[in-house]
Amino acid sequence: MKKIITLTMLALSALSAQAQFWVGGSMNIIHSKEDNPTAETTGQTTTFAFKLMPEVGYHLTDKVALALSAGYKHTYLHDVNNNIPYDESRSTDSYYLTPYVRYYFNNGRLRLFTNGEIPFSSDDHGTNIGLALRPGVEFEVCPRMGLLCYVGALSYNHSSHGNYSRNTFDFRLSDQIYLGVYFNL
Numbered sequence: 001m002k003k004i005i006t007l008t009m010l011a012l013s014a015l016s017a018q019a020q021f022w023v024g025g026s027m028n029i030i031h032s033k034e035d036n037p038t039a040e041t042t043g044q045t046t047t048f049a050f051k052l053m054p055e056v057g058y059h060l061t062d063k064v065a066l067a068l069s070a071g072y073k074h075t076y077l078h079d080v081n082n083n084i085p086y087d088e089s090r091s092t093d094s095y096y097l098t099p100y101v102r103y104y105f106n107n108g109r110l111r112l113f114t115n116g117e118i119p120f121s122s123d124d125h126g127t128n129i130g131l132a133l134r135p136g137v138e139f140e141v142c143p144r145m146g147l148l149c150y151v152g153a154l155s156y157n158h159s160s161h162g163n164y165s166r167n168t169f170d171f172r173l174s175d176q177i178y179l180g181v182y183f184n185l
Helices: 002-018
Strands: 020-035 043-059 064-081 086-104 110-117 120-122 127-142 145-161 164-184
Touching: 020 064, 043 164
Parallel strands: none
Antiparallel strands: 020 043, 020 164, 043 064, 064 086, 086 110, 086 120, 110 127, 120 127, 127 145, 145 164
């Protein structure tokens, strides 16, 4: 029993000597106005949304890290139809949780990586869960701070909204570019 405890303590010490925590995340703000002209209606949809996605991670080795991202998004929509007296506003709150494993392909100040993610989200209408591979680039500005950029994703998603469900497979390359900042602790 002493040998098992000693070996466990040595393994944990080795992990903590090489390991490094980081915190980071992103914030998105979206505002758009869209005209909706058709033969029957003329109107406009205004959208405002903000999303906060903090994350915390732990480097197991130089090549592998574990992390968790959690977030909140608030969306406000305002629809106006000029042909009929129609003016509606609605808002939605969404919550996100994404555990992931990050694998680094190289070492240095500029590093290529990919995340293996299990994204989960929930809003007023239902839930989504999936699997994703998300490639990216990380640049170490200084030993305690870095910038990163995701350039797309390969993902599978299952959505459940009441009695309705949908499965999607998606491949994106630079459809959305995500920029983030992280700080090593």
